[in-house]
Amino acid sequence: MKKQIALTVNGVKRELLVNPQDLLLNVLREQLGLTGAKYGCGIGECGSCTVLLDGEPILSCMTLAVAVNGSEVTTIEGLLGSDGSLHPIQESFLEHGAVQCGFCTPGMILMAKNLLDKNPHPSEEEIREHIRGNLCRCTGYTQIVQAIKEVSLTRKA
Amino acid sequence: MRLKPFEFLNPSSLEDVFELLVRYGNEAKCLAGGTDLLVQMKQRRILPKRLINLLPLSELKGIHKAEDSLRIGALTRHVDLERSAFLEKGWNLLALAATKIGSPQIRHLGTIGGNLCNASPSADTAPPLLVLHATVCLSSLKGNRQIPLEAFLTGPGQTGLREDEILKEVILPKPPEGSLFTYLKLGRRKSMDLALVSVAVLVTINPERKTFEQVRLALGSVAPTPIRARAAEKQLGGNLIGEEAIREAAETAAQECQPMTDLRATAEYRREMVKVLVERAVKQSLGFPIPPTGI
Numbered sequence: 001m002k003k004q005i006a007l008t009v010n011g012v013k014r015e016l017l018v019n020p021q022d023l024l025l026n027v028l029r030e031q032l033g034l035t036g037a038k039y040g041c042g043i044g045e046c047g048s049c050t051v052l053l054d055g056e057p058i059l060s061c062m063t064l065a066v067a068v069n070g071s072e073v074t075t076i077e078g079l080l081g082s083d084g085s086l087h088p089i090q091e092s093f094l095e096h097g098a099v100q101c102g103f104c105t106p107g108m109i110l111m112a113k114n115l116l117d118k119n120p121h122p123s124e125e126e127i128r129e130h131i132r133g134n135l136c137r138c139t140g141y142t143q144i145v146q147a148i149k150e151v152s153l154t155r156k157a
Numbered sequence: 158m159r160l161k162p163f164e165f166l167n168p169s170s171l172e173d174v175f176e177l178l179v180r181y182g183n184e185a186k187c188l189a190g191g192t193d194l195l196v197q198m199k200q201r202r203i204l205p206k207r208l209i210n211l212l213p214l215s216e217l218k219g220i221h222k223a224e225d226s227l228r229i230g231a232l233t234r235h236v237d238l239e240r241s242a243f244l245e246k247g248w249n250l251l252a253l254a255a256t257k258i259g260s261p262q263i264r265h266l267g268t269i270g271g272n273l274c275n276a277s278p279s280a281d282t283a284p285p286l287l288v289l290h291a292t293v294c295l296s297s298l299k300g301n302r303q304i305p306l307e308a309f310l311t312g313p314g315q316t317g318l319r320e321d322e323i324l325k326e327v328i329l330p331k332p333p334e335g336s337l338f339t340y341l342k343l344g345r346r347k348s349m350d351l352a353l354v355s356v357a358v359l360v361t362i363n364p365e366r367k368t369f370e371q372v373r374l375a376l377g378s379v380a381p382t383p384i385r386a387r388a389a390e391k392q393l394g395g396n397l398i399g400e401e402a403i404r405e406a407a408e409t410a411a412q413e414c415q416p417m418t419d420l421r422a423t424a425e426y427r428r429e430m431v432k433v434l435v436e437r438a439v440k441q442s443l444g445f446p447i448p449p450t451g452i
Binding site for chain 1 (some may be wrong): 158160161162163164165170188191192195196199200210212236259260262263265266295347348349434
């Protein structure tokens with residue numbers, strides 16, 4: 001039997017009908033058309049389905065939509081400015097060539113946002129520690145770490 | 158991987174949970190963080206007809222300090238352990254081990270109760286809790302009962318939890334004054350991996366006589382459950398602190414564990430690594446200089 005839930009997704013209130021077994025990832029992608037969060041490993045090892053739940057990073061493919069009723073969800077789509085401009089972290093990823101195939105990028109950028117919101121000037125070690133649950137098969141991570149570092153340097157304290 | 162359909166039950170109190178457990182028995186599973194349960198359901202290793210959602214139950218959350226003990230609600234997430242100001246002195250060992258679990262995302266979902274009830278021999282919270290002399294409070298319609306964590310963990314994926322019970326909280330007595338401690342985890346890589354071997358150590362020393370007083374050692378991933386290395390503990394307790402003694406105790410620990418060969422490592426390798434890591438962990442807890450290792 002479907003259940004009604006309420007989620008605030010990227011600042012917009014949504015009333016949704018979901019099956020108990022529906023994962024948050026599938027609800028975001030299929031019901032709301034937000035395809036930024038990706039389905040990777042399905043068992044919580046790759047981080048490509050990362051979204052922010054009430055501001056904190058979680059894996060949307062390991063989360064039942066019914067279990068997060070009433071929460072606030074931020075996906076990569078929610079980082080765009082109201083005028084459609086890219087978020088400074090997104091700009092920095094582009095500038096540093098931190099995006100190749102793009103599959104890990106939404107998760108990486110949300111982890112970067114979560115880190116920089118709490119700790120505006122992290123060390124390289126803290127950056128690497130924070131993205132340790134996000135796998136990238138293309139870049140070798142160097143450009144990703146540089147991109148995050150650059151945002152932390154240019155941001156005013 | 159999608160999940161097979163199930164009924165989702167949203168109890169509003171612990172009493173409701175207990176009644177649902179009595180009514181549905183092993184047809185129902187309790188949902189906490191879901192990081193183990195949902196994977197098992199995706200892989201069709203278990204297919205519960207019903208999930209009982211524990212997440213909204215505030216009585217299972219939070220860390221409470223009493224005069225001589227700490228009570229940690231079963232739904233306390235790993236990230237809450239990392240951040241809690243209550244986890245100071247010897248209790249900080251648990252926070253240290255929590256930082257070694259999976260990834261930040263997993264630590265925002267996974268809970269201490271889930272980690273223990275999943276009862277993996279490699280559960281990262283178990284070795285620190287064993288050396289901290291943790292007991293678990295199990296709760297049902299019949300009331301509460303407390304048993305030592307060591308008795309609760311009975312085998313791989315097996316616990317002393319009855320079908321009508323939930324793990325309500327973890328209780329930690331006050332650690333000895335001046336506790337020195339560390340937790341070492343060896344994986345195939347630094348993150349997102351289960352331990353091949355993990356070691357928790359908590360010691361107290363007599364600085365004048367240069368002897369060990371209390372010595373507590375626990376090992377993960379090298380027996381059907383996380384275990385205390387009691388023979389090695391005995392060998393050090395009360396004796397002079399020295400490199401040779403530590404090395405010998407580490408060898409004893411390697412002999413008393415019962416590792417097995419699996420996809421991750423052979424039994425022989427694990428045994429050898431127990432020797433290395435116990436020596437390193439005891440030395441590190443005492444502040445001996447040890448080479449940087451990255452684990």
